Amino acid sequence: MTSVDTSALLSWFDRAGRPLPWRGPGVGAWEILLCEVMSQQTPVARVEPVWRAWLERWPGPAELAAAPAADVIRMWGKLGYPRRALRLQECALVVVDRHDGEVPTDVEALLALPGVGDYTARAVACFAHGQRVPVVDTNVRRVVARAVGGAAKAGPPSTRRDLAEVDALLPSGRERAVAFSVALMELGALVCTARVPRCDDCPLASSCAWLAAGRPEWDGPRRRTQTFAGTDRQVRGLLLDVLRDGDGTADRDRLAAVWPDPVQRGRALDSLVADGLMVRTGDVYSLPG
């Protein structure tokens, strides 16, 4: 079983890791949970300003739980996947009601929180509570696929298999395991990137199975290219943006202006209402109170 040179990795992180605000000392578990949720499928650079503004307005779960949903959706801004904002508020409510306002420490309890899945639960357990648990995100999957597996990219995700694979690489000590996960993610974000890997700058280059094999191209099935233009997803985004920018309400005419096709517009509006991102009152749509 090939392993990862933890010492080289940690040394690289000390030298090249980004000073992200949620990595500083004294950052609480709620603040870390918040940044992890915001970072789901969203570039970290876009998260930072929103994370700061959010915490300034709602420092903890109690404040967030008491906020109007419309304000929560607005504050989420354009991070994307706005349902995450609603789940985050539900999460705050659960933390307040069932966990005495404190972010749970067990992975199992974390997994039960709205909007918290396999990655986020372990990221919080590890980064916020210092636990030795495997943390597997897209970066880690890619780095391991290359450095250990010798493949250009990771295969289709399989939680059980991915967790077991990374768990086998985890250093035995708790603190070292935490540092390992932070550094592995950072390596994937800065060096072992999806498009143009910077192998010249990689601390794992001397032991990387993919590099040793001559960086062979990915021969597996090509992922179905996800179209976006014309999808319900785009339409939902355009429609919600109308409400976010204005006073929080819009009639059918204003909504029709951003997407003329009544069938698709209607379907998108129905789904937005079903998700709780909008409410309909007669002819007017508005952000939820």
Added chain:
DNA sequence: CATTCGTGGAA
């Protein structure tokens, strides 16, 4: 296990 769900920057 496969789909759906925003948004924007970079190659």
Added chain:
DNA sequence: TTTCCAAGAAT
């Protein structure tokens, strides 16, 4: 211009 993809979760 088009394509890829970024600290995933829920269904």
